[in-house]
Amino acid sequence: MRSLTTKLGLLVLGLALTGCGSSSNVPVGRLRVVHTSPNAPLVDVLVDNNRELASVPYKASSPYLALLSGTRNIKVNAAGTTSSVINANVPIETGKDTTVLAVGRLAGIEPLVLSDNNTAPAAGNVKLRLVHSAPGAGNVDIYVTVPDAVLSVVPPTLTNIPFKGVSPYLSVPAGNYRVRITPAGTKTVAIDSGTLSLAAGQIRTAVAVGDPSVDQALTAIVLADN
Template identity: 55%
Template structure:
């Protein structure tokens, strides 16, 4: 599982970052948003919040850090990089303290936002939390196995079954240690994604997203987003 990393510039953040009112000492209500480019055949994109550019030239499979914005109704637009057409135009209602991940997903002709509500509250002592997302638009239902690194899945029952495209698991909380995630077409043992050994540390919160290759289709892979720690 490869880690999603920034491959873009952050611009114009002053215009949208939450700040204190000039006539009040009380801090403004704020929320957080993270953006992931998950549309396999879409070009690089620019992201705007309330009409202001906040991310530029976001490549496929890239993820932004969390951006702090004012609470309230925020308009998020995704446009083809360099002044191209708007492909996503969505309003998000953000309450104070809300944390969301917005994935630009599906193929370009049907691109759409998948909005996840992130729970970055700490897991129990000694545990981690992991959430999994089916983000591969050309792939049908899948099963997911979460095992020890050396375990064979032939005789195992999947931990998650029949997950559709855009399906999102609940947070899985488990003791820190080494794990391996494998994803198969539903009802089969044919592995489409194998993360290899994952070292999941106490206190970590991670989101894993199944994605296709650039342009769409196989080989599939997984992005691992660091939600916390």
């Protein structure tokens, strides 16, 4: 089986070559898929019943895939099978980016569809979005601080965020940051990103994942949106 990277590279290359010919005005949008279900197996991702991603592991993210605009049927199957754990119709808009996260434990897995805003941040700034995709955590507070900030003396950046909650994009000056996530109303750190070095112009999405009840530690993954 070809690797995920190879498969994606061939798909994007083929679409790019098509765009250079007579079909350059074909309307396309972009789709990214992220596997955040802590006890789901490797999965395949099908777009309109064509397998585009194979054997995607937990915490993995695809690059953006260029797709024809319109409503696309997205299926997430247990790898190598026709058994769909997610079957959803997702609108793909011309010139816009969409992220679909597979969220929740396997028994209740579902798609979380995000509309991405990858327009450039203000000069000298970065854009940071935060997503709660950790079914093993309840409502949480999120702190976005300089790396050495003492949590006990700073207020949370976002409060009482539920599972599947998504923040607006935060526009902050480029520099070093640290994202810490606590159970809502406490200062007990459940997830610590460590130092994130963010350069001017970058857009990033930090996703809280994990569920200790199925032996997957609470942690964060950071997606490069541009």
